[in-house]
Amino acid sequence: MIRQLLVKKVTHLASIVLSISVISFMLVSVSPIDPVRAYIGADMLAISRAQKEKIEERWGINEPMHVRYVKWFTELLHGNLGHSFIFNQKVTKVISTRFATSLWLMAAAWVISGMLGFVMGIVSGVMHGTFVDKLIRFYAYMLASTPTFWMGMLLLICFSMWLGWTPICCATPPGILLENVTFGQRIYHLILPAATLSIIGIANITLHTRQKLIDVLQSDFILFAISQGETIWGATRHHGIRNIILPAITIQFASFSELFGGSLLAETVFAYPGLGQATVLAGLKSDVPLLLGIVLFSVFFVFTGNTIADLIYTLVDPRIKAGAPK
Amino acid sequence: MLSVHQLSVRFTSYETGLKKKETLVTSDLELAVEKGQVVAVAGSSGSGKSLLAHAILGILPGNARVSGEIMFKGTPVTPKRQIKIRGKEMALIPQSIGCLDPLMRIGKQITRAGILSGIEKNKVRVTNILRRYGLPDHTANMFPFQLSGGMARRVLLATATVGKADLIIADEPIHGLHEEVASDILSHLRELADQGKAILLITHDLSRSLLIADKVVVFYAGTTVEEASATAFSGEGKNLHHPYSRALWQALPQNGFFPVSGTQPVLDHLPEGCVFAPRCDKTKFICKIKRPPVMPTDGGFVRCFHA
Numbered sequence: 001m002i003r004q005l006l007v008k009k010v011t012h013l014a015s016i017v018l019s020i021s022v023i024s025f026m027l028v029s030v031s032p033i034d035p036v037r038a039y040i041g042a043d044m045l046a047i048s049r050a051q052k053e054k055i056e057e058r059w060g061i062n063e064p065m066h067v068r069y070v071k072w073f074t075e076l077l078h079g080n081l082g083h084s085f086i087f088n089q090k091v092t093k094v095i096s097t098r099f100a101t102s103l104w105l106m107a108a109a110w111v112i113s114g115m116l117g118f119v120m121g122i123v124s125g126v127m128h129g130t131f132v133d134k135l136i137r138f139y140a141y142m143l144a145s146t147p148t149f150w151m152g153m154l155l156l157i158c159f160s161m162w163l164g165w166t167p168i169c170c171a172t173p174p175g176i177l178l179e180n181v182t183f184g185q186r187i188y189h190l191i192l193p194a195a196t197l198s199i200i201g202i203a204n205i206t207l208h209t210r211q212k213l214i215d216v217l218q219s220d221f222i223l224f225a226i227s228q229g230e231t232i233w234g235a236t237r238h239h240g241i242r243n244i245i246l247p248a249i250t251i252q253f254a255s256f257s258e259l260f261g262g263s264l265l266a267e268t269v270f271a272y273p274g275l276g277q278a279t280v281l282a283g284l285k286s287d288v289p290l291l292l293g294i295v296l297f298s299v300f301f302v303f304t305g306n307t308i309a310d311l312i313y314t315l316v317d318p319r320i321k322a323g324a325p326k
Numbered sequence: 327m328l329s330v331h332q333l334s335v336r337f338t339s340y341e342t343g344l345k346k347k348e349t350l351v352t353s354d355l356e357l358a359v360e361k362g363q364v365v366a367v368a369g370s371s372g373s374g375k376s377l378l379a380h381a382i383l384g385i386l387p388g389n390a391r392v393s394g395e396i397m398f399k400g401t402p403v404t405p406k407r408q409i410k411i412r413g414k415e416m417a418l419i420p421q422s423i424g425c426l427d428p429l430m431r432i433g434k435q436i437t438r439a440g441i442l443s444g445i446e447k448n449k450v451r452v453t454n455i456l457r458r459y460g461l462p463d464h465t466a467n468m469f470p471f472q473l474s475g476g477m478a479r480r481v482l483l484a485t486a487t488v489g490k491a492d493l494i495i496a497d498e499p500i501h502g503l504h505e506e507v508a509s510d511i512l513s514h515l516r517e518l519a520d521q522g523k524a525i526l527l528i529t530h531d532l533s534r535s536l537l538i539a540d541k542v543v544v545f546y547a548g549t550t551v552e553e554a555s556a557t558a559f560s561g562e563g564k565n566l567h568h569p570y571s572r573a574l575w576q577a578l579p580q581n582g583f584f585p586v587s588g589t590q591p592v593l594d595h596l597p598e599g600c601v602f603a604p605r606c607d608k609t610k611f612i613c614k615i616k617r618p619p620v621m622p623t624d625g626g627f628v629r630c631f632h633a
């Protein structure tokens with residue numbers, strides 16, 4: 001069953017990558033971006049029309065779109081995503097180093113929002129209908145409707161500028177060589193962006209966990225546990241959590257797209273040099289190869305999250321696991 | 327051990343327009359179980375048997391209101407006391423096998439029941455109790471969905487008896503089981519009674535419960551119409567006092583399968599007088615205007631004007 005599922009997933013991924021690559025390639029082609037102008041920038045005035053035409057010919061800009069696409073895609077299949085001129089590095093290299101930096105941030109935010117949201121959802125669910133529940137729900141709805149960049153700036157003003165507890169920007173202290181940065185310093189620079197980014201995810205998981213727990217607490221096996229002398233908190237601890245943890249983890253894995261989208265804003269506010277910031281830069285400076293590379297990478301990233309979410313039940317839930325043919 | 331007197335359960339619900347509505351689901355239940363006894367509570371589906379069990383344990387839903395008196399070991403049962411004694415002094419064998427946690431291994435569930443009943447964690451003997459009910463040792467490692475119906479019923483029996491509860495309330499413990507498994511479970515219940523426990527056996531299977539019961543309490547439309555000794559259910563049922571008890575007895579296949587005509591009234595629209603009046607062939611005028619009171623008989627009590 002797992003093999004079948006994986007085959008299905010891979011086919012699915014291939015079809016998504018193909019269609020996304022076509023669509024984004026087309027979008028970029030019809031957009032008013034002039035690659036030569038984007039590459040040369042301010043020196044554009046210094047080159048002659050003839051020189052420009054020569055570059056255009058070298059780059060194959062005037063060939064039909066499908067020809068260019070096939071060329072690009074063939075290179076892509078060979079693992080070559082082209083060259084990013086704003087970083088003057090291979091696109092694959094930019095994405096991998098930038099993603100490594102983002103990974104810290106995204107992982108921290110993912111874990112924090114998951115755990116906090118889960119705990120808040122449980123408290124809210126057990127105490128549903130009470131003042132505490134209303135407070136948590138109000139809080140969750142409020143967080144859910146707060147724009148990320150606004151939240152980030154608020155935190156930045158409050159903790160970095162007024163209180164001076166957290167750094168103003170970046171992933172590492174300025175002026176220190178990357179290899180000399182300590183783990184503590186990394187964490188220190190991670191706190192605010194991670195807090196900002198995790199806030200997006202909390203509401204979703206809180207409200208979801210709350211509802212799932214309320215449903216589970218209505219079930220016969222909870223009533224039976226109570227008849228055995230269990231308290232409502234005891235029943236939640238011994239039977240409730242067990243029955244809601246899988247759906248919660250699934251939700252968390254399925255939220256990779258929000259995480260990626262959020263990292264764009266959070267990294268920009270905090271000048272955190274991750275993939276999100278690179279995306280914004282690539283967009284602003286019309287770095288087409290990098291932009292296309294990141295789009296494909298994000299598809300892959302979100303797809304991975306969704307696939308894990310889909311696989312969890314098959315791998316972990318004993319009812320499904322035992323049902324699978326050996 | 328346990329006695330229930332004039333127990334009634336009502337549900338309040340809100341209809342459209344926030345009009346409060348009270349539904350009386352059981353009224354004036356009378357019942358007593360002693361140490362060493364098996365008392366069967368027999369009645370058709372929907373007559374309020376499970377609610378009785380839940381009322382005794384204090385696990386009715388929040389919108390339920392209970393009135394009347396429950397005595398356990400000589401003292402009144404209050405909501406506070408229910409929290410203290412359920413799982414320890416009285417235990418439930420629930421009606422549905424969905425009452426087992428679908429994601430917890432059986433051994434762990436039995437252990438948890440044991441701990442809640444007051445046994446220390448490392449003194450809960452899961453294997454012993456599994457063996458006592460004829461379950462293989464590896465049952466402990468299984469999940470509920472891997473159990474057959476009969477095994478699940480035995481596991482429920484095990485969770486209720488792993489502790490030292492003196493009163494076992496068994497809600498339909500043999501429902502849907504084959505003859506063999508059913509009689510095996512019944513004999514276990516009898517054995518528990520013989521060891522000094524009190525068993526309240528809730529069932530709609532009168533004939534099977536008679537195999538082990540000392541007394542039978544007959545339920546009809548949310549009330550108890552008769553309490554009789556199990557021996558009264560014999561021959562043509564001449565020793566039974568209530569027309570419904572006799573009808574129930576005669577409706578059994580081995581007694582000729584004489585069904586009573588008509589159906590049980592819905593609880594919202596109970597007749598004003600005797601609840602059985604619409605189907606009774608002895609109805610007199612008084613039956614239609616007044617609820618018959620509880621009257622003692624040689625083997626228990628009856629609620630009928632013409633017993």
Ligand SMILES: Nc1ncnc2c1ncn2[C@@H]1O[C@H](COP(=O)(O)OP(=O)(O)OP(=O)(O)O)[C@@H](O)[C@H]1O
Pocket residue numbers: 337349351369370371372373374375376377378387421530593
């Ligand atoms: N929460 C509730 N609110 C309103 N009515 C309820 C509620 N729970 C149960 N009832 C009603 O109470 C009546 C008695 O239910 P109960 O489960 O005790 O019947 P029972 O005798 O155990 O039947 P069965 O043999 O099917 O188990 C039913 O008619 C049911 O509709």
Ligand code: SF4
Pocket residue numbers: 568569570600601602603604606607608609610613618629630631632633
């Ligand atoms: S009281 Fe009247 S109606 Fe009710 S069972 Fe007795 S004879 Fe029948």
Ligand SMILES: [Mg+2]
Pocket residue numbers: 375376377421497
């Ligand atoms: Mg029932």
